[in-house]
Amino acid sequence: MGLSRREFSKLGAMGLAAQMLPSVGVAAQGGERKVGYAVIGLGTIADHFMRGVLASPNSQITGLVSGHRDKAERIAAQYGVPKSSIYSYEDMDKFRDNKAIDAVYVALPNSMHAEYTIRSAKAGKHVLCEKPMSTTVKEAEDMIAACKDAHVQLMIAYRLHYEPLHLKAVKLIKDGALGRVGTINGAFGFDAAPGAWRLNKTLAGGGSVFDVGIYVLNASRYLTGEEPVGFTAVASTIDQDGRFAMVEENVSWTTKFPSGTLATGSSTYGTQMPGYFKVFGPKGWIAMDPAFNYDGMRLRAKFSAGGKGVPDIEIDESNSEKDPAQFTREANHFSECVMTNQRPKSSGEEGLRDMKYIFDIYQAAGVKL
Ligand code: NDP
Numbered sequence: 001m002g003l004s005r006r007e008f009s010k011l012g013a014m015g016l017a018a019q020m021l022p023s024v025g026v027a028a029q030g031g032e033r034k035v036g037y038a039v040i041g042l043g044t045i046a047d048h049f050m051r052g053v054l055a056s057p058n059s060q061i062t063g064l065v066s067g068h069r070d071k072a073e074r075i076a077a078q079y080g081v082p083k084s085s086i087y088s089y090e091d092m093d094k095f096r097d098n099k100a101i102d103a104v105y106v107a108l109p110n111s112m113h114a115e116y117t118i119r120s121a122k123a124g125k126h127v128l129c130e131k132p133m134s135t136t137v138k139e140a141e142d143m144i145a146a147c148k149d150a151h152v153q154l155m156i157a158y159r160l161h162y163e164p165l166h167l168k169a170v171k172l173i174k175d176g177a178l179g180r181v182g183t184i185n186g187a188f189g190f191d192a193a194p195g196a197w198r199l200n201k202t203l204a205g206g207g208s209v210f211d212v213g214i215y216v217l218n219a220s221r222y223l224t225g226e227e228p229v230g231f232t233a234v235a236s237t238i239d240q241d242g243r244f245a246m247v248e249e250n251v252s253w254t255t256k257f258p259s260g261t262l263a264t265g266s267s268t269y270g271t272q273m274p275g276y277f278k279v280f281g282p283k284g285w286i287a288m289d290p291a292f293n294y295d296g297m298r299l300r301a302k303f304s305a306g307g308k309g310v311p312d313i314e315i316d317e318s319n320s321e322k323d324p325a326q327f328t329r330e331a332n333h334f335s336e337c338v339m340t341n342q343r344p345k346s347s348g349e350e351g352l353r354d355m356k357y358i359f360d361i362y363q364a365a366g367v368k369l
Pocket of ligand 1: 040041042043044045046065066067068071107108109110130131132157159197203211
């Protein structure tokens with residue numbers, strides 16, 4: 001049985017915890033200390049992440065896990081990964097003995113997150129797992145327990161927790177720019193292609209809230225700094241073209257936070273719905289549009305500066321960084337956490353909270369998962 005957090009911290013103070021942690025690799029180039037990642041599942045998001053890691057001062061790609069050896073060899077050559085560090089899903093556990101692999105990035109369909117996180121933790125590797133954390137609350141709890149038992153860090157890849165304009169919006173609200181926030185609106189969705197794994201409930205866990213609604217839900221939580229106290233929700237399927245045989249097409253929900261703030265969100269797989277949020281308070285508003293893209297974020301705001309006759313404060317800022325900058329930040333943060341044995345900002349517990357709320361939303365909408 002693993003040590004409790006308190007027991008582990010105690011050991012840390014005695015300088016013993018470090019001896020129990022999996023060791024962190026040392027990059028070949030310049031002897032600089034870098035965390036080596038094995039990427040599990042070489043699809044769309046893995047490509048963004050790997051390109052992001054190239055610009056990271058403390059991270060590097062040192063292993064690949066794939067069902068397609070030819071693709072993996074091509075990518076390995078691009079990133080300087082030796083062929084001996086390419087694994088299949090079946091033999092992945094062998095990377096336990098690969099000292100160049102400190103951590104994994106789980107970039108698989110949702111239903112595979114739990115299994116590959118737990119197997120990686122058991123092999124002594126730190127885990128950066130894509131959102132949504134899992135397809136059930138129980139899986140999320142098991143992932144947290146497995147990482148605790150193995151004394152490895154677990155981070156959920158909420159890239160926007162590290163994005164400067166999102167952080168600015170959070171700070172403005174926290175500093176009272178809008179007064180007490182009354183309402184938040186947000187949405188995100190896209191037109192899913194027939195046959196996509198996202199439309200297959202077994203692989204995806206459920207519909208668009210798992211994949212894109214989660215951005216809106218998560219934003220309402222970090223913008224308010226509060227946890228929802230309840231949800232109302234509705235779901236519908238309009239397009240009877242066979243795509244939505246297993247998951248619904250549209251979902252809208254409203255949640256109430258303890259302060260009284262109401263947040264409404266919508267997500268869809270049936271139509272293009274560019275992601276945005278708007279926050280309203282007695283002193284003004286803040287809007288992010290686009291809000292959830294890989295780059296090109298734009299933050300606008302207008303709020304009272306206080307005092308009679310004083311002009312309102314107006315903000316219109318865009319982030320000029322280009323993709324994959326958000327993934328570089330994400331990797332930087334997790335590698336820093338691995339090297340200094342700190343809990344990531346977007347921890348497993350953060351992912352678990354969203355899993356519970358996603359289930360609350362579907363339950364409120366009368367959708368059985
Ligand atoms: P893709 O379909 O593009 O890639 C998934 C990869 O997983 C495949 O390329 C494949 O890699 C592997 N895989 C293993 N088994 C299966 C299977 N049965 N069906 C399909 N693929 C399989 O998905 P995404 O990259 O878009 O999404 C992966 C994860 O990342 C999801 O959890 C998603 O929610 C999340 N995501 C996060 C984003 C973000 O911005 N944070 C954005 C997009 C997605 P191989 O061929 O190497 O075996």
